[in-house]
Amino acid sequence: xxxxxxLARDLAAIVGAKHVREALAARVTYAMDGLPTHRRVPDLxxxxxxxxxxxxxxxxLAALDVPFVPRGAGTGLSGGAxxxxxxxxxxxxxxxxxxxIDRANRLAVVEPGVVNxxxxxxxxxxxxxxxxxPSSQTACTIGGNVAENAGGPHCLKYGVTANHILALEVLxxxxxxxxxxxxxxxxWGPDLVGVFVGSEGNFGVATRITVRxxxxxxxxxxxxxxxxxxxxxxxxxxxxxAAGIVPAALEMMDQSCIxxxxxxxxxxxxxxxxxxxxLVEIDGRNADAVVAEADAVADLLRTAGARTVRTAASEAExxxxxxxxxKAFGAMGxxxxxxxxxxxxxxxxxxxxxxxxxxxxxxxxxxxxxNVFHAGDGNLHPNISFxxxxxxxxxxxxxxxxxxxxxxxxxxxTITGEHGVGLDKLRYMPLIFDAExxxxxxxxxxxxxxxxxxxxxxxxxVHACRExxxxxxxx
Amino acid sequence: MxxxxxxxxxxxxxxxxxxxxxxxxxxxxxxxxxxxxxxxTAHQEGWRVRIEGAGTWLQSDAxxxxxxxxxxxxxxxxxxxxxxxxxxxxxIGLDQLRQQLADRGAWLGIDPPGLAGRTLGSVVAxxxxxPLRHGFGPIKDHLLGVxxxxxxGRMVQSGGRVMKNVAGYDLTRLQAGxxxxxxxxxxxxxxLRTLPRADVTYLLExxxxxxxxxxxxxxxxxxxxxxxxxxxxALARRDRWVLGVRLAGSPALxxxxxxxxxAASGGGRFxxxxxxxxxAFWMRLAxxxxxxxxxxxxxxxxxxxxxxxxxxxxxxxxEWISASPAAGSIRWTGxxxxxxxxxxxxxxxxLEVPLTLERAPWPLRSAVGHFGAYREGxxxxxxxxxxxxxxxxxxxxxxxxx
Numbered sequence: 048x049x050x051x052x053x054l055a056r057d058l059a060a061i062v063g064a065k066h067v068r069e070a071l072a073a074r075v076t077y078a079m080d081g082l083p084t085h086r087r088v089p090d091l092x093x094x095x096x097x098x099x100x101x102x103x104x105x106x107x108l109a110a111l112d113v114p115f116v117p118r119g120a121g122t123g124l125s126g127g128a129x130x131x132x133x134x135x136x137x138x139x140x141x142x143x144x145x146x147x148i149d150r151a152n153r154l155a156v157v158e159p160g161v162v163n164x165x166x167x168x169x170x171x172x173x174x175x176x177x178x179x180x181p182s183s184q185t186a187c188t189i190g191g192n193v194a195e196n197a198g199g200p201h202c203l204k205y206g207v208t209a210n211h212i213l214a215l216e217v218l219x220x221x222x223x224x225x226x227x228x229x230x231x232x233x234x235w236g237p238d239l240v241g242v243f244v245g246s247e248g249n250f251g252v253a254t255r256i257t258v259r260x261x262x263x264x265x266x267x268x269x270x271x272x273x274x275x276x277x278x279x280x281x282x283x284x285x286x287x288x289a290a291g292i293v294p295a296a297l298e299m300m301d302q303s304c305i306x307x308x309x310x311x312x313x314x315x316x317x318x319x320x321x322x323x324x325x326l327v328e329i330d331g332r333n334a335d336a337v338v339a340e341a342d343a344v345a346d347l348l349r350t351a352g353a354r355t356v357r358t359a360a361s362e363a364e365x366x367x368x369x370x371x372x373x374k375a376f377g378a379m380g381x382x383x384x385x386x387x388x389x390x391x392x393x394x395x396x397x398x399x400x401x402x403x404x405x406x407x408x409x410x411x412x413x414x415x416x417x418n419v420f421h422a423g424d425g426n427l428h429p430n431i432s433f434x435x436x437x438x439x440x441x442x443x444x445x446x447x448x449x450x451x452x453x454x455x456x457x458x459x460x461t462i463t464g465e466h467g468v469g470l471d472k473l474r475y476m477p478l479i480f481d482a483e484x485x486x487x488x489x490x491x492x493x494x495x496x497x498x499x500x501x502x503x504x505x506x507x508x509v510h511a512c513r514e515x516x517x518x519x520x521x522x
Numbered sequence: 523m524x525x526x527x528x529x530x531x532x533x534x535x536x537x538x539x540x541x542x543x544x545x546x547x548x549x550x551x552x553x554x555x556x557x558x559x560x561x562x563t564a565h566q567e568g569w570r571v572r573i574e575g576a577g578t579w580l581q582s583d584a585x586x587x588x589x590x591x592x593x594x595x596x597x598x599x600x601x602x603x604x605x606x607x608x609x610x611x612x613x614i615g616l617d618q619l620r621q622q623l624a625d626r627g628a629w630l631g632i633d634p635p636g637l638a639g640r641t642l643g644s645v646v647a648x649x650x651x652x653p654l655r656h657g658f659g660p661i662k663d664h665l666l667g668v669x670x671x672x673x674x675g676r677m678v679q680s681g682g683r684v685m686k687n688v689a690g691y692d693l694t695r696l697q698a699g700x701x702x703x704x705x706x707x708x709x710x711x712x713x714l715r716t717l718p719r720a721d722v723t724y725l726l727e728x729x730x731x732x733x734x735x736x737x738x739x740x741x742x743x744x745x746x747x748x749x750x751x752x753x754x755x756a757l758a759r760r761d762r763w764v765l766g767v768r769l770a771g772s773p774a775l776x777x778x779x780x781x782x783x784x785a786a787s788g789g790g791r792f793x794x795x796x797x798x799x800x801x802a803f804w805m806r807l808a809x810x811x812x813x814x815x816x817x818x819x820x821x822x823x824x825x826x827x828x829x830x831x832x833x834x835x836x837x838x839x840x841e842w843i844s845a846s847p848a849a850g851s852i853r854w855t856g857x858x859x860x861x862x863x864x865x866x867x868x869x870x871x872x873l874e875v876p877l878t879l880e881r882a883p884w885p886l887r888s889a890v891g892h893f894g895a896y897r898e899g900x901x902x903x904x905x906x907x908x909x910x911x912x913x914x915x916x917x918x919x920x921x922x923x924x
Contacts, residue, residue: 152823152850196688207686209695210663225899231850232660233821233876234699236893236904236921238649241662241695245688265744285604291716291772331775332744333782339774392684396604424685425605464686472689479689480679487678487911488691494906506690515676515910 054111054135058093061103066141068092077121077136078129081183083385083435084445085126085470089116089136096141098158098254105252106222108135114500115220117252119160119191122183124388125469127195127247127505134503137252139190145169146255153260154213154230159190159253166258175260178205181465182373193253196245198465200296200372201328203423205261207465209244216255217243220496230257242491247467248502250495264295264330268341269365272353273321277301277406279352280323281399284422286347287327288395292340296328297423298372301402304379304417304430308371311378315371321354325422326372375419376430382415383432387444391452393460395425404454405429412447426464427455453478468506476506482513490515525569525588532559539591542582546572548589554611554669554677554708560590561706562675565914571673572918573702575641576615579648579812583884584918592643595708600683601626606714607666607683612643612707628714631658631748633804635811635853635880643707648880649699650819652808653749653768656846662698664713670697670705673912683711696907699878701892703919704911718748720776723800724783724792726765732790733765734828737847739786740767745779749804754843757810757855758803766803767792807844810855814842816863816882817855822875824850830875837866853880860889864923871895884920891923 051059051069059067068074069091078088095101108115116130117137130136142158145166149155150173157166163184167176180199181187187197193215198207205211214228228240243250274280280299287297300308305317305324317324325348329341345356359365371378379386393401402418409416409431420428429451433444452462452475462468462475476485489512492499523531526547530538533556539548551557564571564587572586576593592613600609603626610619616630617638623630633652634645644650646668649661658664667681670693680693697707726736730752737750749768758764767783769776783792795803811817822830827847834843838858845852858866863886867877879892893904901922908921 149823151825154823196692198686202686206659206663209692210659219899223899225903226897227900229821229874229876229897231821231823231826231875233819233851233878235876235896235900237700237704237907238662238695238698239900239903241698242692245692249691262744288606289604289716291719293715332746333775333778336772336775336778339778340772343772343774392682392686394602394605394607394684396602421686426686460684461682461687461689463689464684465688467688468690476690479682483676484679484693485690487672487676487680487693490910491691491693491696491907494903494910 054113055091057107058091058104061107062093062095062100066094066096077118077138080121080123080126080128082124082126082387082471084387084441085129087129087131089130089134090132092136092138094138094141098142101137101142101252101254102218102222102224104137105218109220109222114503116502117194117248119188120162120186122187123191123195123469124390124466125463125471127467127469129470140188148173150175152230154257155260156255156257157189159188159256161189163187163189163192170260171263174263176263177211177258178261179208179211182376189256189258190253193244193256194246194248195465195467198421198426200298200421203297203421204293204295209241211259212240212244212256213259214257215240215243215253217251218254219251220498220500228257247469247506249492249506251501262332265332266334266337267328267330267365268337269359269368270327270341270345270356271317271368272325272327272348272356273318274323274353275321277323277402278399280325281402283325283348283351283353284398285396286351287344288423290343290347292344294327294344294423295330296326298326299418299420299422300324300372300375301418303415304375304419307378307382307417308375311381313371313374313378315367317371326368372419379417379430379432382417383434385433385435387431387433387448389429389431389448389451390463390466391427391455391460392464393425393427393455393458397458397460398422398425401427401454401458405451408447408450408454412443414443414447424464425460470505473508476508477511482511485511486513486515529560529588532563544583546586546589548591550591550594552594554595554671557590557706557708558671558675558677561671561673561916564588564916565674568914569916570918571916573706575613575644576639578637578640579644580881581883585884586918590706592641592706592708598622601628603628606716608712608714609683610642610710610712612641612710614642615639616642616645623714624717627717629717630664630712631715632661632664633808635808635817637809637812638805642710646698646707646710647700647702650880653751653766653804653844653846655851656750656849657746657748662695665694665698666711666713668694668697668707668711669709670707672705673916674914678705681711685713701919701921702917703921704907718770720773721770722776722780723795723803724767725795725803726787726790726792727760727762728790730763730831731828733763734847736765736787736790740783741848743782743786745782745786746775747779750846750848751807752845752847753807754841756841757807757844759806810842811853814855814857816858816886817853817880818877819851819853819880820870820875820877821851822873824848826850826873826875827852833869838862860886863890867895887920889923891920893921894923
């Protein structure tokens, strides 16, 4: 085994040798996130186990002018937490303590490596939960959720991560600590919590996160509606929104997705011959009101053309319906070796037209596309199954993805609703923002990280920016 | 050439308004591009610019070489009821916007302090939420994107027109509550709701501590009011404190909450208001904060609400207060000295409670600042942001106290 590099030795002195990975075989583990189309092998991987170790690591890297990338569980879907040559990957999964739960004020303070679902598991006995619920919630971390401003099925009613973060302690690239926000949610000056959430690890590392907790709903009704065409399912979505009903979740799966789920261990009892199903959840704290709204939703869906509408008769059935939805990405693994999980948002009324166009694109490129997505938000996830070892096929996937993005933009939408830009969507940024606006984003980043050492090369395509004066923070 | 002559040549006669009592020339650009042109020129010339909306909220008294009002930016380019989105220019009055939305069956779930004609841009720039914050969240939750012009005349777009969007950094959140220190908002993309099919208000009068308890009981009972606001007697024009409960939404939800309200009233009796009475109650509350010279808001954790109300009473008097105890936010208005406000801000900072000065005459505003008593490391970031988005310090905004 070769001798550790001087940097690895210095890092080991802070976190212990077993928490520094320098061997290629160990580093390769971190070469990808949840997206199979990007791969970068970090120079070094370090896993601090305490806040103090993390601070010492970042200060060491600052002193040596070494760029670094913070990473949570690596479940991201934009290539955002990849570190390439000359860059150290700081993995935060060992910082996994729930520091405090304040039941009276419905908040919790957590370290960045706390797994999303574990926070809810810890607070549920108190009648509270952490509302943002990305499909990867059993693995993804709150720190990663903050970086990406993660969403999830229930964000339709409860809002995305940004709506649930009250305060942050942030470690900047130069090793200084800043405290943003307050436990009550009011800001000290401009809303820097709001600015930090969703900055994809480009502004620093969140070391302590104060999250808002939400009461667990007392009553829930989960409906499954099936349709013989995608268009009528989309019209069903519009009918619910237009009626002023805000379901907790309003999810759509198309036939390809339904069959993948039904063929898997996650089979949920979705009708295999349906062109699409809608999974609608109504929740609240008053059972009568929930039943009344669920009945209204069922009527609207039938009127819109649903073939059947069924209500989960038990908690077990509800969980089964949801497991099918949440594990749909995993089930799609049966279709092909690799899967590109795309992410775009369109105005809700444009869903039927955009979906038809997407199927047309897939057909033209000879690709299998499956749709499972947050229909209530207009947040599409067209997933393309393919074999990444086939370069020609990979090229077709990329060309089809670009056309899908263009379609969504043309419909008045955007290129990502919850997965982030990372590396994957860099090329699309100039399609939605002009050079001045991209320059403003880059200038904003420099306020937090003047030397652009945290997660370099992500989010903003520098070549497309108009130049802004680089103005460091006041000392 | 004078500033008046130069700007008239730049923007045309139509953009020139009559100067106010302080004789500062006032201009009303008719488009976002004209705002960019004016601010770009001001940056080059070294002019200091005061930003104004309808002139109904922040006093128009900041020392400046010229005043820029957004009042001619009053178009509503898009209302999309099926998507529950709208795009409006920053100078539109909220009353006009509300009316046009209502005509299309849509609703913006905000009720900021101030007069009915307060501009949308002013509300966004100051992030002034009212009682509806309880049910529908702070101002930033209603924004999908903004377009703004920096202090050196650059036009920047942020966000978009769809429900979810994480493309790029969130400059919209920087502008919401930035008090114009990082640019002038010219266009706002809004998230709407459908016009509530049921909207009722109930009032309960009593001692403050009793009403606080009722508020907690209402929350514990699982009711989901749109607003749950504790209002001081002077502000409510009643003999005692008032708890206002607004229920808005689908008839089924509202009916269920109405049924539960009685059980949570702690022995008192909620009085339902007729529609016009309810409208008058909430309007009076909003307008009350635009009457007296100083208005600020503070935000603590819900369990600290009583303690914070006591502190305000003790240090400033409690004549005009409105609080959303469950949201932890309190708004105060009245007369206060620089010294008292600074002392209060320091005391609150020790309790992890920020104080945001929302309106005050310039001498007080400039001394106390909209913001202050920052937590560790925040001051340098704010300064960096100011330098980045207004490099020539053209925008006259009392960001921090002296």
